[in-house]
Amino acid sequence: MLRARGKKVTPQRVLIYRALLGDRTHPTAEQLHARLKELLPGLSLTTVYTALNDLVQAGELRRFEAGDGSVHFDPEMRPHAELVCVQCGRIDDAPVEPASVRMPEEVQGYRILRRTELLHGLCPSCQADPA
Protein backbone atom coordinates (compact mmCIF):
# COMPACT_ATOMS: atom_id res chain seq x y z
CA MET A 1 0.00 0.00 0.00
CA LEU A 2 2.77 2.40 0.93
CA ARG A 3 4.92 1.32 -1.97
CA ALA A 4 2.00 1.74 -4.33
CA ARG A 5 1.94 5.40 -3.39
CA GLY A 6 5.66 5.87 -3.86
CA LYS A 7 6.27 5.95 -0.13
CA LYS A 8 8.95 4.20 1.83
CA VAL A 9 8.39 1.52 4.42
CA THR A 10 10.12 2.64 7.59
CA PRO A 11 9.98 1.12 11.08
CA GLN A 12 8.18 4.22 12.34
CA ARG A 13 5.42 3.90 9.81
CA VAL A 14 4.95 0.22 10.32
CA LEU A 15 4.57 0.88 14.03
CA ILE A 16 2.14 3.73 13.57
CA TYR A 17 -0.01 1.96 11.01
CA ARG A 18 -0.18 -1.22 13.07
CA ALA A 19 -1.07 0.66 16.23
CA LEU A 20 -3.91 2.46 14.53
CA LEU A 21 -5.48 -0.56 12.94
CA GLY A 22 -6.31 -2.14 16.25
CA ASP A 23 -7.30 1.07 17.95
CA ARG A 24 -10.88 1.88 18.84
CA THR A 25 -10.05 4.79 21.14
CA HIS A 26 -9.93 7.54 18.51
CA PRO A 27 -6.58 8.89 19.65
CA THR A 28 -5.23 12.34 18.92
CA ALA A 29 -1.78 12.66 17.39
CA GLU A 30 -0.30 13.37 20.78
CA GLN A 31 -1.99 10.47 22.51
CA LEU A 32 -0.74 8.11 19.86
CA HIS A 33 2.74 9.56 20.09
CA ALA A 34 2.77 9.18 23.87
CA ARG A 35 1.89 5.50 23.60
CA LEU A 36 4.24 4.69 20.77
CA LYS A 37 7.34 6.34 22.06
CA GLU A 38 7.41 3.74 24.79
CA LEU A 39 7.86 1.15 22.06
CA LEU A 40 10.18 3.26 19.92
CA PRO A 41 11.75 5.87 22.20
CA GLY A 42 13.15 8.07 19.46
CA LEU A 43 9.82 8.51 17.70
CA SER A 44 9.06 12.16 17.09
CA LEU A 45 5.71 13.87 17.15
CA THR A 46 6.47 15.30 13.72
CA THR A 47 6.70 11.83 12.27
CA VAL A 48 3.39 10.85 13.83
CA TYR A 49 1.75 13.90 12.31
CA THR A 50 3.09 13.22 8.84
CA ALA A 51 2.15 9.56 8.98
CA LEU A 52 -1.38 10.42 10.06
CA ASN A 53 -1.79 13.02 7.37
CA ASP A 54 -0.52 10.56 4.78
CA LEU A 55 -3.05 7.98 5.85
CA VAL A 56 -5.89 10.45 5.74
CA GLN A 57 -4.89 11.51 2.25
CA ALA A 58 -4.65 7.91 1.17
CA GLY A 59 -8.20 7.37 2.39
CA GLU A 60 -7.16 4.79 4.96
CA LEU A 61 -8.02 6.89 7.98
CA ARG A 62 -10.77 9.28 8.95
CA ARG A 63 -9.91 12.52 10.67
CA PHE A 64 -12.47 14.44 12.67
CA GLU A 65 -12.73 17.30 15.12
CA ALA A 66 -14.56 16.30 18.26
CA GLY A 67 -16.10 19.70 18.81
CA ASP A 68 -13.94 20.71 21.74
CA GLY A 69 -10.95 21.67 19.65
CA SER A 70 -9.27 18.29 19.57
CA VAL A 71 -8.53 16.39 16.37
CA HIS A 72 -9.00 12.64 16.40
CA PHE A 73 -8.27 9.76 14.05
CA ASP A 74 -10.40 6.74 13.37
CA PRO A 75 -9.49 3.69 11.30
CA GLU A 76 -13.16 2.79 10.87
CA MET A 77 -14.06 3.92 7.36
CA ARG A 78 -17.58 2.54 7.18
CA PRO A 79 -20.34 5.08 7.85
CA HIS A 80 -20.99 5.58 11.52
CA ALA A 81 -21.50 8.31 14.09
CA GLU A 82 -19.12 9.34 16.84
CA LEU A 83 -20.31 9.38 20.43
CA VAL A 84 -18.37 12.05 22.31
CA CYS A 85 -18.56 12.38 26.08
CA VAL A 86 -18.55 16.07 26.94
CA GLN A 87 -17.20 15.37 30.40
CA CYS A 88 -14.35 12.87 30.07
CA GLY A 89 -13.71 13.13 26.34
CA ARG A 90 -14.15 9.45 25.68
CA ILE A 91 -15.26 8.64 22.13
CA ASP A 92 -17.09 5.57 20.87
CA ASP A 93 -18.35 4.55 17.48
CA ALA A 94 -22.09 4.23 17.06
CA PRO A 95 -23.92 2.52 14.24
CA VAL A 96 -25.95 5.03 12.27
CA GLU A 97 -29.67 4.73 11.85
CA PRO A 98 -30.67 2.98 8.64
CA ALA A 99 -32.15 6.18 7.28
CA SER A 100 -28.81 7.91 7.56
CA VAL A 101 -26.88 5.21 5.79
CA ARG A 102 -27.82 6.23 2.31
CA MET A 103 -25.70 9.30 2.00
CA PRO A 104 -27.20 11.74 -0.46
CA GLU A 105 -25.04 12.40 -3.50
CA GLU A 106 -26.33 15.87 -3.86
CA VAL A 107 -27.88 18.39 -1.46
CA GLN A 108 -28.84 21.91 -2.48
CA GLY A 109 -26.52 21.79 -5.43
CA TYR A 110 -23.57 20.55 -3.38
CA ARG A 111 -21.93 17.33 -4.51
CA ILE A 112 -21.50 15.44 -1.24
CA LEU A 113 -18.20 13.69 -0.66
CA ARG A 114 -18.42 12.62 2.95
CA ARG A 115 -20.54 12.90 6.04
CA THR A 116 -19.65 13.28 9.69
CA GLU A 117 -22.11 12.82 12.50
CA LEU A 118 -21.23 13.74 16.06
CA LEU A 119 -23.37 12.91 19.08
CA HIS A 120 -22.34 14.82 22.18
CA GLY A 121 -23.47 13.62 25.56
CA LEU A 122 -22.52 11.91 28.78
CA CYS A 123 -21.00 8.46 28.69
CA PRO A 124 -22.27 5.78 31.08
CA SER A 125 -19.55 6.26 33.68
CA CYS A 126 -19.84 10.05 33.71
CA GLN A 127 -23.58 9.71 34.30
CA ALA A 128 -22.92 7.43 37.23
CA ASP A 129 -20.15 9.59 38.61
CA PRO A 130 -20.73 13.27 37.68
CA ALA A 131 -17.39 14.31 39.16
Place this chain on the structure above:
Amino acid sequence: MLRARGKKVTPQRVLIYRALLGDRTHPTAEQLHARLKELLPGLSLTTVYTALNDLVQAGELRRFEAGDGSVHFDPEMRPHAELVCVQCGRIDDAPVEPASVRMPEEVQGYRILRRTELLHGLCPSCQADPA
Protein backbone atom coordinates in the same frame (compact mmCIF):
# COMPACT_ATOMS: atom_id res chain seq x y z
CA MET B 1 -31.51 38.58 27.90
CA LEU B 2 -28.09 39.87 28.81
CA ARG B 3 -29.35 41.53 31.94
CA ALA B 4 -31.10 38.33 32.94
CA ARG B 5 -27.71 36.67 33.04
CA GLY B 6 -26.12 39.43 35.08
CA LYS B 7 -24.26 40.78 32.06
CA LYS B 8 -23.88 44.36 30.99
CA VAL B 9 -25.22 45.84 27.79
CA THR B 10 -22.32 47.44 25.98
CA PRO B 11 -22.17 48.90 22.47
CA GLN B 12 -19.77 46.14 21.45
CA ARG B 13 -22.15 43.40 22.49
CA VAL B 14 -25.15 44.99 20.89
CA LEU B 15 -23.22 45.21 17.66
CA ILE B 16 -21.96 41.65 17.82
CA TYR B 17 -25.31 40.16 18.75
CA ARG B 18 -27.16 42.09 16.07
CA ALA B 19 -24.64 41.16 13.40
CA LEU B 20 -24.93 37.50 14.22
CA LEU B 21 -28.69 37.32 14.24
CA GLY B 22 -28.95 38.21 10.59
CA ASP B 23 -25.97 36.20 9.50
CA ARG B 24 -26.30 33.03 7.45
CA THR B 25 -22.62 32.83 6.50
CA HIS B 26 -21.37 30.92 9.57
CA PRO B 27 -18.50 33.29 10.25
CA THR B 28 -15.44 32.53 12.30
CA ALA B 29 -14.49 34.84 15.13
CA GLU B 30 -11.93 36.55 12.94
CA GLN B 31 -14.27 37.00 10.00
CA LEU B 32 -16.83 38.58 12.26
CA HIS B 33 -14.23 40.81 13.82
CA ALA B 34 -12.96 41.94 10.44
CA ARG B 35 -16.43 42.98 9.37
CA LEU B 36 -17.39 44.66 12.60
CA LYS B 37 -14.31 46.70 13.15
CA GLU B 38 -15.30 48.72 10.12
CA LEU B 39 -18.39 49.74 12.02
CA LEU B 40 -16.66 50.10 15.37
CA PRO B 41 -12.97 50.64 14.67
CA GLY B 42 -11.73 50.04 18.21
CA LEU B 43 -13.38 46.64 18.53
CA SER B 44 -10.90 44.03 19.68
CA LEU B 45 -10.75 40.41 18.72
CA THR B 46 -10.69 39.53 22.39
CA THR B 47 -14.09 41.09 22.88
CA VAL B 48 -15.50 39.19 19.93
CA TYR B 49 -14.23 35.94 21.36
CA THR B 50 -15.73 36.57 24.78
CA ALA B 51 -19.06 37.64 23.35
CA LEU B 52 -19.24 34.54 21.18
CA ASN B 53 -18.36 32.25 24.03
CA ASP B 54 -20.99 33.92 26.20
CA LEU B 55 -23.65 33.37 23.57
CA VAL B 56 -22.73 29.74 23.15
CA GLN B 57 -22.92 29.20 26.89
CA ALA B 58 -26.26 30.94 27.02
CA GLY B 59 -27.52 28.54 24.37
CA GLU B 60 -28.20 31.32 21.88
CA LEU B 61 -25.55 30.27 19.42
CA ARG B 62 -24.18 27.04 18.05
CA ARG B 63 -20.46 26.55 17.71
CA PHE B 64 -19.02 23.93 15.39
CA GLU B 65 -15.74 22.88 13.84
CA ALA B 66 -15.97 22.62 10.09
CA GLY B 67 -13.52 19.77 9.82
CA ASP B 68 -10.64 21.75 8.40
CA GLY B 69 -9.59 23.27 11.68
CA SER B 70 -11.78 26.33 11.57
CA VAL B 71 -14.39 27.13 14.20
CA HIS B 72 -17.68 28.63 13.06
CA PHE B 73 -20.75 30.10 14.71
CA ASP B 74 -24.35 29.67 13.67
CA PRO B 75 -27.39 31.45 15.11
CA GLU B 76 -29.70 28.75 13.77
CA MET B 77 -30.53 26.57 16.76
CA ARG B 78 -33.08 24.28 15.16
CA PRO B 79 -31.73 20.89 14.07
CA HIS B 80 -30.06 21.00 10.71
CA ALA B 81 -26.92 19.86 8.92
CA GLU B 82 -24.03 22.00 7.72
CA LEU B 83 -22.97 21.86 4.10
CA VAL B 84 -19.25 22.58 3.93
CA CYS B 85 -17.49 23.21 0.62
CA VAL B 86 -14.09 21.59 0.78
CA GLN B 87 -12.73 23.92 -1.88
CA CYS B 88 -13.87 27.44 -1.04
CA GLY B 89 -14.93 26.93 2.56
CA ARG B 90 -18.44 28.24 2.05
CA ILE B 91 -20.98 26.84 4.51
CA ASP B 92 -24.74 26.55 4.10
CA ASP B 93 -27.46 25.17 6.31
CA ALA B 94 -29.30 22.13 5.06
CA PRO B 95 -32.56 20.75 6.34
CA VAL B 96 -32.03 17.33 7.87
CA GLU B 97 -33.84 14.27 6.66
CA PRO B 98 -36.99 13.49 8.61
CA ALA B 99 -35.42 10.35 10.02
CA SER B 100 -32.62 12.36 11.56
CA VAL B 101 -34.89 14.88 13.22
CA ARG B 102 -35.84 12.73 16.14
CA MET B 103 -32.63 12.86 18.06
CA PRO B 104 -32.18 9.80 20.20
CA GLU B 105 -32.05 10.50 23.92
CA GLU B 106 -29.82 7.60 24.56
CA VAL B 107 -27.33 5.65 22.44
CA GLN B 108 -25.17 2.85 23.81
CA GLY B 109 -25.64 4.11 27.33
CA TYR B 110 -24.71 7.69 26.43
CA ARG B 111 -27.21 10.38 27.31
CA ILE B 112 -27.28 12.48 24.14
CA LEU B 113 -27.25 16.25 24.56
CA ARG B 114 -26.74 17.48 21.03
CA ARG B 115 -26.04 16.35 17.52
CA THR B 116 -23.89 17.82 14.77
CA GLU B 117 -24.05 16.70 11.19
CA LEU B 118 -21.49 17.84 8.64
CA LEU B 119 -21.75 17.21 4.92
CA HIS B 120 -18.51 17.89 3.08
CA GLY B 121 -18.54 18.39 -0.64
CA LEU B 122 -18.29 20.83 -3.50
CA CYS B 123 -20.60 23.79 -3.65
CA PRO B 124 -22.32 24.67 -6.95
CA SER B 125 -19.83 27.33 -7.98
CA CYS B 126 -16.79 25.20 -7.18
CA GLN B 127 -18.23 22.41 -9.32
CA ALA B 128 -18.66 24.81 -12.20
CA ASP B 129 -15.25 26.35 -11.74
CA PRO B 130 -12.79 23.82 -10.28
CA ALA B 131 -10.05 26.43 -9.94
Place this chain on the structure above:
DNA sequence: CTTGGTGCAAAGCTTTTGCATATCA
Protein backbone atom coordinates in the same frame (compact mmCIF):
# COMPACT_ATOMS: atom_id res chain seq x y z
C1' DC C 1 23.13 6.67 -5.87
C1' DT C 2 18.85 9.08 -5.35
C1' DT C 3 14.65 9.98 -3.36
C1' DG C 4 12.24 10.40 0.54
C1' DG C 5 11.96 10.15 5.86
C1' DT C 6 13.22 11.42 10.49
C1' DG C 7 14.02 14.33 14.37
C1' DC C 8 14.94 18.58 16.30
C1' DA C 9 14.10 23.31 16.87
C1' DA C 10 11.86 27.20 15.38
C1' DA C 11 7.95 29.46 13.23
C1' DG C 12 2.78 30.08 12.66
C1' DC C 13 -1.97 30.28 13.97
C1' DT C 14 -5.81 30.57 16.70
C1' DT C 15 -7.57 31.24 21.21
C1' DT C 16 -6.99 32.46 26.07
C1' DT C 17 -5.22 35.16 29.92
C1' DG C 18 -3.39 39.08 32.90
C1' DC C 19 -3.89 43.57 33.86
C1' DA C 20 -4.77 48.55 33.74
C1' DT C 21 -8.30 51.49 32.17
C1' DA C 22 -12.87 52.62 31.03
C1' DT C 23 -17.86 51.82 31.34
C1' DC C 24 -22.40 50.37 32.81
C1' DA C 25 -25.85 49.88 36.60
Place this chain on the structure above:
DNA sequence: TGATATGCAAAAGCTTTGCACCAAG
Protein backbone atom coordinates in the same frame (compact mmCIF):
# COMPACT_ATOMS: atom_id res chain seq x y z
C1' DT D 1 -19.46 53.63 43.87
C1' DG D 2 -18.91 48.87 42.78
C1' DA D 3 -18.91 45.30 39.52
C1' DT D 4 -18.03 43.99 34.93
C1' DA D 5 -16.19 44.75 30.11
C1' DT D 6 -12.71 46.30 27.02
C1' DG D 7 -8.33 46.39 24.71
C1' DC D 8 -3.71 45.53 24.49
C1' DA D 9 0.09 42.58 24.86
C1' DA D 10 1.82 38.40 26.28
C1' DA D 11 1.18 33.46 26.95
C1' DA D 12 -0.40 28.98 25.62
C1' DG D 13 -1.51 25.03 22.82
C1' DC D 14 -1.39 22.56 18.62
C1' DT D 15 0.39 21.81 14.01
C1' DT D 16 3.53 22.79 10.31
C1' DT D 17 8.02 23.95 8.37
C1' DG D 18 13.17 24.32 7.53
C1' DC D 19 17.08 21.89 7.66
C1' DA D 20 20.88 18.57 8.42
C1' DC D 21 21.44 13.83 8.74
C1' DC D 22 19.97 9.13 7.78
C1' DA D 23 17.84 5.21 5.43
C1' DA D 24 15.13 2.70 1.99
C1' DG D 25 14.73 1.38 -2.81
